[in-house]
Amino acid sequence: VGNLDDSNPSSSALHGVNEFITEAYFENHASLIDSDFQGFISKEIPPEFCEVLQDKLEPVPKLSISHRHLIGEGSHRRLSSSIRLEIQPGSKFTLPAHFCDAILVERLPSGVFADPFELQHLLQRGVFTGAAVFGDTNLELPSVRSNRSIVEIHMDIGPNILSGNNNGLEINLEVPLHARYAPLGENGFSRIEFSPPDLFTRCSFEGNSHKQSCIFLSTNTSFELKAGAVVWDVPCGIKKHTGIVSVVTFFSAIVSALLIVFTAFHYSDTTGCKNLKQM
Amino acid sequence: MATISFRSLMLFSAVLRLFFIIYGEWQDTHMEVRYTDVDYLVFSDAAALMALGKSPYKRSTYRYSPLIAFLLIPNALIHRTWGKILFSVSDLLVGYFIRTILKLRGVPENLCTYSVMVWLLNPFTFTIGTRGNCEPIVCAMVLWIIICLMNGNLLHAAFWYGLVVHLRIYPIIYAFPIILTLDQSHFQSGKKPILTDWSSSKIQSTNGSGSIKITDPCHIWVSLKSMFTRGRLLFGLISAAVFFFCTGFFFYLYAWEFLHEALLYHLTRTDPRHNFSIYFYHIYLHYEHEFALSEKLISFLPQVTVQLVLIWRFAQDLPFCFFLQTLAFVAFNKVITAQYFVWFFCLLPLVLPWTNMKLKWEGWACILFWIGAQSHWLMWGYLLEFNGKHVFMQLWMASLLFLAANTYVMVTFILRHTSSPVFKRLEHGLSNIPTKID
16 A cells, blocks of 8 residues: 555544545455455445435535546556536535545556555645555556556635635546556557546535534546546557577577687687877 | 866856756646656655655555655755755766776876766756765665775775665675685785786786686585685674664564565566566566566566676676676666666776777767667657657667667677786785776
């Protein structure tokens, strides 16, 4: 687990709820399986529900992805997501002052990973208010030897967002990702597809008896990609290269070794008089 | 060409490194691409953990001795650039040691200075330390071991040798040539060894060749008996004791995590990701299944053969032997990263005064072929990693070309080298003879 939270000190988790939503999943599961994670979300984070404020917030604002794509080329890219927070006109809010975070949970496909230390660097630069990687955080193993991971990002969406005059808010978020060495293939590229992320909004506010509490507004996106799913084609080794590569590799090593050995054996002790060096 | 004083050279080199340390801090703060090596962040995090009394191995990808993290504890307590300053000072120390070794052998001042410049003004070298790579410390230790041997300080040499093998396993390849050099004809109790002077034109015959000549079975028996000299036994015992003490002590502190990350990982490392080694694509193509024993042996054979022949042929010319061994070790290794080049860069100035290779054009051929092959590889590596092109075959062929360049450099250096064993024979019965220095 790479837990890098550096969130606003004025927000704190509700008693009994983890700072990071995903953390609880990996406390009970060894690896990421989509169906298990969906079940976990349904059970632990009921949609559109917050017991503390259920009378004060109606209807619940919606989070949705308006745009999503990969930026960059090669093995190091950024997954860009534009998140829209929609507040319907005429919504009834009687909330006290509060601070809100948008929470993006990316269930990374096999073959892609996030670097916890890179996320920490972004955290220190203030790009996120919280970031964590859960699951397989090994940075070096190829796909065949690694498991999936989850990245959870928290972004500050400003104070009093739910009681202001804004009808909506758009947040752009970029998560740096890296490709692992893909399994061998036939045609030289391995396709990786990203599933839609899970989105939450969490607001912290001053309560009557408690100094701080949280609201979880979770919205499962019914995000339908206009241009198809986000895909990443990663170069991979070609199986039919195996024979020729092995033969030529060993042949080259042997030839080079023999050249050096031959030269060393035939090195002459009486290699002329030494000349003064002219550099 | 105007002569440059060694003092001016050292001063300029120090200022240059200080500039790059300061610049590195600016770049890290203001630009997306960092100047600082990723490894430095790993060292710093591990040092911070150590400062809190925790294991440095809680930091993932920290695969070094705890001593490195210990040396960098001031990164967490004083300033994050402490480590870079330490590595850069070690870098300058390498330059000083190079000069010391060459002066001990009577190399003229201007030739000493030019040789030292090859290290101090090498862009690869001065960026290594200022970016936060710890290799200059290892290089300084290797050169200090050579100085200790040249001064006849076997105990010091043994101590530092045990320590440097603990820090970085690769110096284990120097064990045999050191042991062979500790011949009773060179090292006798109470006597300082006599060094072969640079300006001497006569090449010694049998021992001058540096190779070990064995003739009849009786001679073999005598040779075997004479292998176990006091000096050799002492060196072996002390260096082994230091190595095992360090290993045992840190195993006591950090258990299997230390053993695996700092030692076993390096001994068994096979990285399928692209690197300069000719084996990388072969390893990637076979990563989904285990290698057969025969495959492992075949890949090991060229390395071992070359090492043994170089030791047998050049052991008495210790710096030259070290240089060739290190270059060969890197070239035939299963994983090659750029920081490994420093291991033989620090030894190159020690052999230059004894080469007949002229800069024009043999020297330039070696430089251009080596840099060209490396740049060629980097081009394909960039296309693969940063442009996502499928260029595995081209990258692998570039690594073959790089091996060819390394082989060419080695062969050229061997053919153009003037044999110069470091130590002269001591006459039995003579009293202390000071080391001959011009």
